[in-house]
Amino acid sequence: MTNATSTRPEDLRENMIIHIRAAGHLHSTRIEQAFRSVPRHRFVPAASTEEAYQNRAITIKPGKDRPASCISVPTVVAMMLDQLNPQPGDHILEIGAGTGYNAALLATLVGDTGSVTTVDIHPDVTDHARRTLTDTGFEQVQVVTADGALGHAGNAPYDKIIVTVGPWDLPPAWFDQLSVGGTLVVPLHWRGQARSVAFTRHDTHLRADNSRLCGFIPMIGIVPTGERTGTITDNVALYWDTDQNIDPHALRGVFTEPATTVWSNVHVVANEPFDHIWLWLTATEPGTCRLDAEDDAIEAGLCTPAFAYRTPTLVDGDSLAYLTTPRRAEQPGPNGERHYELGATGHGPAAAHLAQRIIDQIHRFDRDRSAQPLITAYPADTADTKQSTGTAIHKSHTHLIMIP
Incomplete structure (x- = not known):
């Protein structure tokens, strides 16, 4: 031993x-x-x-x-x-x-x-x-x-x-x-x-x-960088890609709007990963990006993201919704373990609609928690992407096609 x-x-x-x-x-x-x-x-x-x-x-x-x-x-x-x-x-x-x-x-x-x-x-x-x-x-x-x-x-x-x-x-x-x-x-x-x-x-x-x-040190050199970031209020920022139509200025007052939270009736046990929800969002929702909230913003009650610096978020114009902090279920799970319900919180005029779209992908995740979308990467100068079905993500050298 x-x-x-x-x-x-x-x-x-x-x-x-x-x-x-x-x-x-x-x-x-x-x-x-x-x-x-x-x-x-x-x-x-x-x-x-x-x-x-x-x-x-x-x-x-x-x-x-x-x-x-x-x-x-x-x-x-x-x-x-x-x-x-x-x-x-x-x-x-x-x-x-x-x-x-x-x-x-x-x-x-x-x-x-x-x-x-x-x-x-x-x-x-x-x-x-x-x-x-x-x-x-x-x-x-x-x-x-x-x-x-x-x-x-x-x-x-x-x-x-x-x-x-x-x-x-x-x-x-x-x-x-x-x-x-x-x-x-x-x-x-x-x-x-x-x-x-x-x-x-x-x-x-x-x-x-x-x-x-995973997480790795960003690559430097001649490989292009196409991630953009913008502050939407004190201590809260968004990260998105260059091919997305996201304007952080349109969201400057979004957290002054009442929050709308929708619960999924989908539960995870403590430490069970649910990152595939983010993956499914990238395959189905063109407005998927990342919310980065400092501890001060969370403690002030501006937002309640599932993870402070890396929470999947949907943006549509002047509204957004994000995967919210899971809430502990009142009753223990089938094996007596603690479990937590997944949900989404939205802000802005389309808050409820965007939150429900996240809930839809939570339900997709729950149907098969190990399933993943198919990812195809084409050289950017190829015509094959025109023949493909799925959500397209356009980069400088590569077009990704996400097929749910």
Whole structure:
């Protein structure tokens, strides 16, 4: 049995694996063994051994407002490796070298017949990754200093590409350098959310039926950024995309309007995720965006979002509605557990109508809580989007089609 109080790296690594498994992210014995064999603490030498195995990110390069580079949370690393499913012999491109730890896991999984190329825009980050990879016996990983949006044509085509920074768009190089039938796992931003999407490359497009909520450092470089933000009242802002017709000025007085809250009669237990509601909204509602409310605004009673800084919201002209703080049910659930009812709160002339539209997607979520819409990504210059049905999300290099 693992000693929970031990400070031996091997014991701490086992405890980390137990935590990852409990979070539901270790479905592969091969990936679990890779976590067991790669010494995470040696990729973050400035941190203590105990810190290295905690379920949190560790910064290796600070930035102005947020870290410029870090080692990702272990559960997120495992989640994305599960989506990527690296196999022996695979040739893999990683965008975002970080500490080199993820590249070491990938190299372990692809074996001697495969290859790993990792790219980062920061020379000091690639220096760190190259040093740690060499020190831990993974000198076969090729570390490249370049803008990740360009990929690395020298080793293309790749069987799989994994992106460990958060882009708003999909650069053409990633599509061009990925083999047909290959997998691209990328924490893509749209409609105010970020989700790790597992795309499969087809002749003319990418397609995914698997995405998971996540958060990553935004990508810098030549990849375009198309998210916009605007303040609608003190300590409350909206985030939306450039292809959306959202005017924050039209909403300046929206919280002076009476609130209308509609309840769904759909319940979740404590800590049960319900992020698929946001995903369904992006597939059905063109006005889906993100509400960012500071604690002061919530404490003042201006709004009651489900999550302070990241709550899905619908905007239509001078009205909005958002997923509201779930209310605790008076009676316990079937197994005696606490459970909470989901609802939506609206403000403005169309408050009730917008709140009900969120309720509709809560009911859709409740019919099959594991279901997701199909996501298809076309290069922006293709004509195939004209043939597609579904909700279109237009980016600079890519058109996403969300099919409920």
